[in-house]
Amino acid sequence: xxxxxxxxxxxxxxxxxxxxxxxxxxxxxxxxxxxxxxNRRGPPLLQGYYDLAKLLRKESVRSETASWVYAAGPRxxxxxxxxxxTLVPVVVAAAPLEQTGGVLLLVGTLALGRFALATAALxxxxxxxxxxxxxxxxxxxxxxPALMLGLFASALAAGTMNLGVLVRGLVQQGPxxxxxxxxxxxxxxxxxxxxTGRIPVDNPATHLELTMIHEAMVLEYAGPDLALVxxxxxxxxxxYLSLLVNLFMPIGIAMKLEPVALLVxxxxxxxxxxxxxxxxTLVESTNAKLRLFRVPELMAVSLxxxxxxxxxxxx
Amino acid sequence: MATLAAIGLPAAILVRLFAAATxxxxxxxxxxxxxxxxxxxxxxxxxxxxxxxxxxxxxHSVEGALFRHAASGTVFDYAVTPLSAWFLMVLEVxxxxxxxxxxxxxxxxLAASRTAVVGVAFNVLLASVEVVFVSSDVIxxxxxxxxxxxxxxxxxATEHQERASRRAAYLYLVMSHVGTGxxxxxxxxxxxxxxxxxxxxxLSGRVVSGPLRxxxxxxxxxxxxxxxxxxxxxxxxxxxxxxxxSSVSALMSAVxxxxxxxxxxxxxxxxxxxxxxNWALAxxxxxxxxxxxxxxxxxxxxxxxxxxxYSTIENSGIIVLGLGAAMMAMSLERPALATAAVxxxxxxxxxxxxxxxxxxxxxxxxxxxxxxxxxxxxxGLLKRMPxxxxxxxxxxxxxxxxxxxxxxxxxxxxxxxxxLGFTATPGLVRLNFPLAGALLALTSALAAACFVRAFxxxxxxLPRSSSASRAHESPLLMLVPQAFLAMLCxxxxxxxxxxxxxxxxxxxxxxxxQTTTSMADGALGMASGVGRFDYxxxxxxxxxxxxxxxxxxxxTARRATAPRQVPTWACGGEVTARTEYTxxxxxxxxxxxxxxxxxxxxxxxxxxxxxxxxxxxxxxxAEVEPTFERYIYAPLVRAVIRGAGAMRVxxxxxxxxxxxxxxxxxxxxxxxxxxxx
Numbered sequence: 008x009x010x011x012x013x014x015x016x017x018x019x020x021x022x023x024x025x026x027x028x029x030x031x032x033x034x035x036x037x038x039x040x041x042x043x044x045x046n047r048r049g050p051p052l053l054q055g056y057y058d059l060a061k062l063l064r065k066e067s068v069r070s071e072t073a074s075w076v077y078a079a080g081p082r083x084x085x086x087x088x089x090x091x092x093t094l095v096p097v098v099v100a101a102a103p104l105e106q107t108g109g110v111l112l113l114v115g116t117l118a119l120g121r122f123a124l125a126t127a128a129l130x131x132x133x134x135x136x137x138x139x140x141x142x143x144x145x146x147x148x149x150x151x152p153a154l155m156l157g158l159f160a161s162a163l164a165a166g167t168m169n170l171g172v173l174v175r176g177l178v179q180q181g182p183x184x185x186x187x188x189x190x191x192x193x194x195x196x197x198x199x200x201x202x203t204g205r206i207p208v209d210n211p212a213t214h215l216e217l218t219m220i221h222e223a224m225v226l227e228y229a230g231p232d233l234a235l236v237x238x239x240x241x242x243x244x245x246x247y248l249s250l251l252v253n254l255f256m257p258i259g260i261a262m263k264l265e266p267v268a269l270l271v272x273x274x275x276x277x278x279x280x281x282x283x284x285x286x287x288t289l290v291e292s293t294n295a296k297l298r299l300f301r302v303p304e305l306m307a308v309s310l311x312x313x314x315x316x317x318x319x320x321x322x
Numbered sequence: 323m324a325t326l327a328a329i330g331l332p333a334a335i336l337v338r339l340f341a342a343a344t345x346x347x348x349x350x351x352x353x354x355x356x357x358x359x360x361x362x363x364x365x366x367x368x369x370x371x372x373x374x375x376x377x378x379x380x381x382h383s384v385e386g387a388l389f390r391h392a393a394s395g396t397v398f399d400y401a402v403t404p405l406s407a408w409f410l411m412v413l414e415v416x417x418x419x420x421x422x423x424x425x426x427x428x429x430x431x432l433a434a435s436r437t438a439v440v441g442v443a444f445n446v447l448l449a450s451v452e453v454v455f456v457s458s459d460v461i462x463x464x465x466x467x468x469x470x471x472x473x474x475x476x477x478x479a480t481e482h483q484e485r486a487s488r489r490a491a492y493l494y495l496v497m498s499h500v501g502t503g504x505x506x507x508x509x510x511x512x513x514x515x516x517x518x519x520x521x522x523x524x525l526s527g528r529v530v531s532g533p534l535r536x537x538x539x540x541x542x543x544x545x546x547x548x549x550x551x552x553x554x555x556x557x558x559x560x561x562x563x564x565x566x567x568s569s570v571s572a573l574m575s576a577v578x579x580x581x582x583x584x585x586x587x588x589x590x591x592x593x594x595x596x597x598x599x600n601w602a603l604a605x606x607x608x609x610x611x612x613x614x615x616x617x618x619x620x621x622x623x624x625x626x627x628x629x630x631x632y633s634t635i636e637n638s639g640i641i642v643l644g645l646g647a648a649m650m651a652m653s654l655e656r657p658a659l660a661t662a663a664v665x666x667x668x669x670x671x672x673x674x675x676x677x678x679x680x681x682x683x684x685x686x687x688x689x690x691x692x693x694x695x696x697x698x699x700x701x702g703l704l705k706r707m708p709x710x711x712x713x714x715x716x717x718x719x720x721x722x723x724x725x726x727x728x729x730x731x732x733x734x735x736x737x738x739x740x741x742l743g744f745t746a747t748p749g750l751v752r753l754n755f756p757l758a759g760a761l762l763a764l765t766s767a768l769a770a771a772c773f774v775r776a777f778x779x780x781x782x783x784l785p786r787s788s789s790a791s792r793a794h795e796s797p798l799l800m801l802v803p804q805a806f807l808a809m810l811c812x813x814x815x816x817x818x819x820x821x822x823x824x825x826x827x828x829x830x831x832x833x834x835x836q837t838t839t840s841m842a843d844g845a846l847g848m849a850s851g852v853g854r855f856d857y858x859x860x861x862x863x864x865x866x867x868x869x870x871x872x873x874x875x876x877x878t879a880r881r882a883t884a885p886r887q888v889p890t891w892a893c894g895g896e897v898t899a900r901t902e903y904t905x906x907x908x909x910x911x912x913x914x915x916x917x918x919x920x921x922x923x924x925x926x927x928x929x930x931x932x933x934x935x936x937x938x939x940x941x942x943x944a945e946v947e948p949t950f951e952r953y954i955y956a957p958l959v960r961a962v963i964r965g966a967g968a969m970r971v972x973x974x975x976x977x978x979x980x981x982x983x984x985x986x987x988x989x990x991x992x993x994x995x996x997x998x999x
Contacts, residue, residue, distance in 0.1 A: 019866060063877065067885035072783055072897060074704045076715075078885075082878075086870035093866055104866055108858035111734050114763075115725040116863070122724060122770055126715075129778030129903065131890040137903020140778065144771035145911040151767035152760035159756055163744060168856035227890060231878040303915045310760065317756050321744075 019093045019103035026092045026249075030241035031055030033248070033284060040288040055241070062234035070131040070227055080127020081225075081232045085239040087120030092246045096174045096253050098272040099261045105171030110158045113170070113250075114151070117202075117243065121147055124236070128224040139224030142299060146208060146220065149306040150201045156313035157195040160187060161254050164320055170250070177257045187320040192255045194312035196286075197305060199251055203244040206291040208302055218296055245280070248287075252279040328384055330373030331402060331410075331456060334366040335388070338449040341366070342442040349438035356428050359441025363421040363448060367414040370452060374414065377407035381827030388453065388462060398462040399520065404831040406455045409584045412672050413455070415810070416576045416679040417448055419803030423683050424569040426799035431690050432480070432567060440480055440567065447473035447573070454581050458521040460509045467505065467581075471498040474578065477570045478562045490561035497558040501548030505585075508541035525593030527833070535594055539601055542589045543608075550582030551638045553612040554950050559635060560619070564627035564695065568686025571627060575634040576679040580671055583641055592832055597649040603754065605646030610758055612639025613765040618919055621772045621909045622946050625695045626685050629776055630678065633721065636765060637674040640736060641667050643758060647739040652834055656746050661836045662850055663743070664829055666735030669821050673728040673814060677720040680807035684714035687800055688780070691793035697779050697905045701786035706793045711781045713804040718773035720811045723766040726864050728811045731818035731848060733766055734858055738850040771912065779905040786899045816861040819845045906944065913946070921947035 035055040042049025069077060093104040094113045125144050128136035164187070165173045201208040204221040213219050214226075225236045253260060259275025261268040297305065341362020348355040377384055381404055389398040402410065424444070432440060450473060453466035475498075479491035513519050516529045523529075530538060544555060551559040559579075563571050590605075591597060616636030623629035644667030651660035687710045688703060689695050704711035720727035737759060744755035785791035795801075814821060822842035829835050843849045847859035890897040913922055924944045928937035972983075 020869075023870070066883070067878075068888055069885045070890040071887040072890050074782060076704065076782060082871060082874045085874050086867050089870040089873070090863065090866040094863075104863060106857075106859065107863040107866070108860070109856050111737055111856070112725055112858050112860070112863060115723065115730055115734075116867075118722070118767070118770060119719075119724040119726070122719065122722060122774060125774045126778045126782070129774070130782040132783035132897045132899075132902045133890045133892060134901055134903050137778075137908060140774060141903065141908040141911060144774055145915070148764065148767035148771050148912070149915070152764040155763035156756060156760045159741060159759060163741065163756075166745075166853075166855065168738075168741070169854075172854075235874060235878070299911060300914060314756070314760075318753065321752070322750070 015103060015106070022097060022103045023089050023092055026097065026242055026245055027089065027238070030238065030245045031059055033245050033280070034241045036281070037284050037288050037291075040285065041292055044288070044292045059234050059238055062237070063231050065230035067231055068229040069232070070133075072132040073130040077127050077130040078232065080123045080130075081228065081235040081239070083123035084120040085235045087116050087123065088239040088243045088246070091116040091120075092242055094170060095246055095250045096171055096260065097249045098269060098276050099264065100175045100178055100253075100257065101171040105169055109167070109169035109171075109173075110162055111168065114154065114158070118147070118151075120239070120243075124224060128227075131227045133227055135223045135226045139220055139222070139226065142220040143224050146201055146302055146306075149303055150198050150309075153194055153306055153309040153313055154198045154202070156310060156317065157191050157198065158254075160191040160313055160316040160320065163317070170254075174253050174257050174260065175262070177254075178260060178262060185320060187316040188255055190312045190316035190319070192251070194309040194316065195251055195254075197309040197312075199247045200287065200290065201302070201306065201309075203247060203287075204240070205287060207294040207297040208305065210296050220299075248280050248283045249276065252276070252283055326369075327373045327376035328386070330369045330371075330376075331384070331400065331452065332386065332388060334369040334373075335449050335452060337362055337366040337369065338445040338452075342445040342449075345438050345441035345445070352434040352437040353429070355437050355441055356425060359437075359445055360421045360425050360428075363445055364418055366445075366448070367418045367421065370410055371414045371418075373402055374407040374410040377402050377404055378411060378824055378827055381831065383831075385458075388457065397459075399458045400453070400456040400462075401458040401521075402456050404828040405584075405587065408668060408825070408828045409455045409580055409671070410452065412580060412675045413448070413451060413577045415672075416573060416675050416807075419806050420569050420573050420679065420683070423572075423686070423800050423803040424567075426797045427567070427569050427686060427690065430797075436480060439476060440570075443473045443476040444570070447477065447578075451577065451581055455584060460513055460519045460521070460524065463521070464502070464506060464509065467502060470578075470581065471495070471502065474498075474562070474566075474574065477566045477574075479565075480567055480570075481565065486561075487565045490558075490565040494558040494562040497548055497555065501545045501555070504541045504545035508538050508545060508589075511538060521588075521593075525589060527593060527595035531595070536598065536600075539590060539594055539598070542585070542594075543601075543604065546582045546585030546590065547608070548582065549579065550586060550642065551579050551612070551635045552582075552608050552642060553615050553635060553639070554954060556612065556616075556635050557950055557955060560628050560631045563631035563634065564625060568627070568682060568689055571630075572679045572682030572686070575631060575682055576675040579634060579638050580675065583638070583645075583671060586642065586645060591645055591649050591652075596655075596834070597653050599650065599653045599751070602646050602650035602653055603751070605642055605649055606754060606758055607646075609639045609641070609643030609646050610761045612636065613643060614639075614761055614768075615919065617765050617768045617772060618912075618916055619946070621768060621775070621912055622906075622920065624697050624905050626688065626697050626700075626776065626780065627682070627695050629697070629772070630681055630685060633769065633772065634674075634678060636769065637670065637678065637721075640733070640762065640765070641670050641674070643667075643762065644670060644736045644739055647736075647743045647755070647758075650743060650747065654747060657834055657836050658852075659739070659742050659746050660834065661829055661838060662735070662841065663739035664832065664835060665822060665825055665838050665841060666732060666739045668825055668828065669735055669818075670732035672821065673720070673732045676728060676807055676810050676814060677717045680713060680804060680811060681717040681721065683800070683804050683807065684710050684717060687796040687804070688714075688793075690796065692787070692789045694787070694789060697776060699787040700780040700790050701899060701902065702782070702784050702790060703793055704781040706785075706791075707781075707795045709801050710796060710804065711777075713801075713808045714781065715777055716808040716811055718777045720815065722770035722773050724770070725860050726812070726815050726867070728814035728818075729766075730815060730860060731821065731858075733762070734818075734848065735850070736762060738856060742851050742855065768912070771909075775905055775908045779903070779908060783902050784897070784899045786902065816864060817845050818848045818858075818860065819843055822848060919949075921949070923947065 039049035125140040128140040209220040261272030345359035384402040388400045450466045450470040457463045481487040548555045620632035648660045648663035720729040723729040723733040740755045740759045819842040826838045846861045849857035927941040929939040930937045
C-alpha cells in the first residue's frame with residue numbers, strides 16, 4: 008500500500024459506481040432502438056432503472072430445494088463483474104485497479120462470475136436451470152480461446168498484457184491502421200455478442216425452453232436476487248463494449264486528469280459505446296437466432312479471425 | 323534444525339520401514355496396525371519436510387549415503403538437491419493430510435483383513451517415491467522406481483475381489499513395465515557411454531550427442547511419460563486411480579504422477595544437454611494433447627473418481643506444456659524465458675497436487691457416504707455433507723483456474739511463458755505458442771464446465787438416489803485434512819509471490835536458468851517479462867471483489883424478513899429427482915460439438931407390445947468410443963499375442979530341446995567372443 012492507495016480506491020469506486028449507474032441505460036437504449044426498428048415505440052429510457060428498483064423492493068422468494076449456493080450465485084456473479092469493471096480503462100486511459108492485473112485477471116474474474124451463476128442454476132432441481140447452465144458453460148468454453156487469442160493479438164502488438172498500459176501505448180503511438188486490428192476487432196465483436204447473450208447466439212427476449220440460454224439459467228430467480236443478475240449482466244455488457252472501443256478506437260480518451268480532458272473523454276466514451284450499441288442492435292435485428300449446434304461455427308470463425316490477426320501481424 | 327535436516331531423509335525412510343514392519347506384525351489387530359502405519363507415515367513425512375524445507379530455503383543440497391556395504395564396495399548415494407526438495411515438499415504436503423485422513427477412512431471402508439497390506443504398501447510406496455526423488459545412482463533409482471510400481475499395484479488391487487480392480491492393477495503393471503523397460507534401456511546406454519552409474523556424471527549433459535541423444539530422449543520421454551500420464555501412454559491412469567482406496571487415489575493423482583514429471587525434468591529437460599527444438603515441440607504437443615483430451619474425457623465421465631483421474635491427465639499436460647516452453651527457450655538460449663516457463667510448470671506441480679489431493683479426499687468422503695461413485699446417483703449432498711461439499715467446491719473453483727484460488731497463479735504463469743515464448747521465438751515455429759495459448763484457454767474453460775457439472779449435479783438440488791438421501795457427514799478426522807488442503811488452496815492463490823520466492827533456489831540450481839526474484843512481486847503478486855509485460859496481485863483484486871460483495875449486502879439487506887421458501891416451479895408438475903438435469907445431459911452439447919473426438923454411440927430400444935407409440939420399456943445405452951484403447955492398444959495387444967503364439971514353437975516342453983538351445987547358444991557365444999578377441 009502506497010500513498011496512492013486512497014486515490015486508487017476513490018478512482019475504483021467512482022468507475023464502478025459510474026458503470027453501475029450507466030449499465031441499465033445501455034440495456035434500455037438497445038431495447039428501444041430495437042423497438043424502433045420494428046416500428047414499435049419501445050420502453051422509456053429510464054425503464055431499466057424502474058425495473059431494478061421494483062425488483063429490489065420485492066420480497067425474496069427462493070426454492071425450498073436450494074442450498075446457500077443458490078443465494079451466493081447472483082452475489083458472487085455481481086461482485087465479480089463489478090470488480091472486473093475496474094480493470095478496464097473507460098473514460099481515462101488508465102484502469103483504476105490496473106496495478107492488480109490485466110487481461111488474464113479480467114477474463115478469469117468474468118469466468119468466476121459465470122461459474123458461480125451456472126453452479127447456482129443447478130440448485131433448484133428445475134431442468135431449466137440445468138439446461139441453461141449446460142448451454143452457458145458450453146458456449147463460454149467455446150468462446151474462451153477466441154476471446155483470449157483476440158486479446159493476445161492486441162496485447163502482443165503493444166508489448167503488454169495490462170489494459171491500462173496497453174491503451175496508453177495505443178494513444179501515444181497513434182492509430183496503426185494495421186489490417187490485423189480489423190480482424191481482431193471482428194473476432195472479438197463476435198465473442199462479445201456471444202458473451203452478452205445476444206442474437207444470433209442467445210435471445211435475451213425469449214422464455215422458450217428450446218432457445219433460451221442465459222434466461223433459462225436464471226429462470227428461478229426473483230426479487231432482489233434477480234435484480235442482481237440483471238444488473239450484473241448489464242454491467243458485463245457495458246464492460247465488454249468499453250473494452251472493445253478502447254482497445255481499437257482509443258480516440259478522445261482522457262490522458263490527463265483535467266476537467267476538460269475528462270469531459271471530452273466521457274463524451275467520447277458515451278459516443279463510441281453508443282455507436283457499438285447501434286451495431287449490436289443492427290446485428291440483433293437483422294439476424295435470426297442460430298441453432299445451438301451452429302454456434303460453434305460462429306466461434307470458429309472468431310477464432311480464425313483472431314489467429315489470422317496474429318499471423319499477419321507477426322509473420 | 324540443521325542437524326535434523328542433515329539426517330532427515332534416511333531417518334524418514336527408516337521410520338517408514340519400521341512402520342511397515344510394525345503394521346505387518348500387528349496384522350491381527352487392525353486398529354493398532356492402522357495407527358502404527360499411518361502415524362509412522364506422518365512422522366516420516368515431517369522428518370522429510372524438515373530436510374526439504376531446509377534445502378529449498380538455503381539452496382544447498384544435502385548429500386549422504388543411503389546404503390553402504392563395505393565388503394562389496396556398494397554405496398548408494400543420495401542428494402537432496404533443490405529440485406528434489408521441491409518434489410519432496412509437494413509429496414509430503416499431500417502425504418501428511420492423506421495419512422491423517424486414512425486413519426478414519428480405512429477404519430470405515432477397508433476390510434480389516436486388508437489393513438496390514440494397505441498399511442505396508444502405503445509406507446513402502448512413500449519411501450520408494452522419496453528414494454526416487456533423491457537417489458543419485460542409477461541402480462538405486464531404478465530399484466526404487468520398481469518398488470514404487472509394485473507398491474502401487476498392490477494398492478490398486480486392494481479390492482481384488484472385483485474384476486475391474488484386478489484388470490486395472492494388471493494394466494498398470496504392464497504399462498509401467500513398458501515404461502520401466504524404456505528407462506532401463508536408456509540408463510544402460512547412457513551408463514555404457516559415461517562409464518559410471520552415478521547421476522552427476524550420467525546427467526551432466528555431455529555424455530552422448532547426435533542421433534543417439536535423440537533416441538535416448540525418446541526412450542526417456544516414453545518411460546517417464548507413462549508415469550506422468552501423458553497421452554497416448556495414459557491408458558492405465560483412468561483405470562488405476564479410481565480403483566485404489568480414495569485416500570491412495572489422492573496420493574496417486576497428486577504426487578505419483580509427479581514422479582514421472584520429476585524424471586522428465588531431471589533427465590529429458592536438464593540431463594541430456596541443451597534440449598533440441600524438436601524435443602521442445604514434442605513436449606508442447608504432448609502437453610496440449612493431454613490437456614485438451616484429458617479434460618474432454620473428464621467432461622463425459624459419470625464416475626466421480628474417473629472424472630478426477632482424467633482431469634489429472636489434463637493437468638499433467640499443462641505441466642508438460644510449461645516444461646516444453648522452457649525447453650524451447652533453452653534451445654534458443656533465452657534463460658529469462660526458460661526461467662519463467664520452469665517457474666510456471668513447477669508452480670503447477672505444487673498447485674495441482676494441492677487441489678487434486680483435496681478433490682480426491684472430498685470424493686472419498688462422498689463415496690464412503692453414498693456407497694457409489696456415480697455422479698448420477700448423488701445430488702443434494704451439500705445439505706447432508708456441508709463441510710465436504712464446501713471443500714469440494716473450493717477444489718472445483720481452484721482446478722478451474724479461477725482467480726483468488728491457487729489454480730489461477732499457475733495458469734497465469736503458463737500463459738506468460740507461452741506469450742513471452744511467442745515474442746522470443748523466430749520464424750513460423752512461434753505460431754505454436756498462441757495456438758497453445760488458445761488451447762490452454764479452451765482447456766481451462768472446459769475444466770470449469772466439467773467442475774460446474776461435477777459439483778452442481780453431485781452436490782446440489784435433490785438427492786438422486788436413496789443412498790444419497792441417507793448420506794451423512796464424514797468424521798472430523800476426515801474433514802481436518804480437507805480443511806487443511808482447502809486453506810492451502812486459498813493461501814497459495816492469494817500469495818503467489820511466496821511460491822515464486824520459494825522456487826528461486828530450485829530454479830537457480832538448474833543449469834542455464836536465472837533467479838525468479840524479479841517474478842515474485844512481494845508476497846502477494848507476480849510479474850513477468852521485461853518492463854513488467856504483465857503483473858497480477860490477486861489478493862489486492864480480491865479486496866475489490868470483497869468491496870463489491872459488501873455493496874451487494876447493503877443493497878439487498880434492507881428487508882429483515884427471511885426469504886420465502888417455495889417449491890420449485892416445474893410447469894405444473896412436481897420437481898423430483900427424475901426431473902432434474904443429469905450429468906450426462908449437462909455434457910451432451912459438448913459431446914455433440916466434439917463428436918469427432920468422442921465418436922459417441924447411443925442405442926435406444928423401445929419395447930412395445932401394442933403400439934410403438936406406447937412403449938412398455940425403454941432401454942438406453944450411451945458410450946464414448948475409447949479411441950486410444952481401441953485403435954492403438956487393442957491391435958498392439960493382438961500383435962503381442964500373435965507373436966507369443968509364434969514363439970510357442972520354440973517352447974516345446976521337452977527338456978532335451980531346451981538343453982540343445984543352451985548348447986547352441988553357448989557355442990555361438992564362444993565363436994563370437996573368440997572372433998572379437
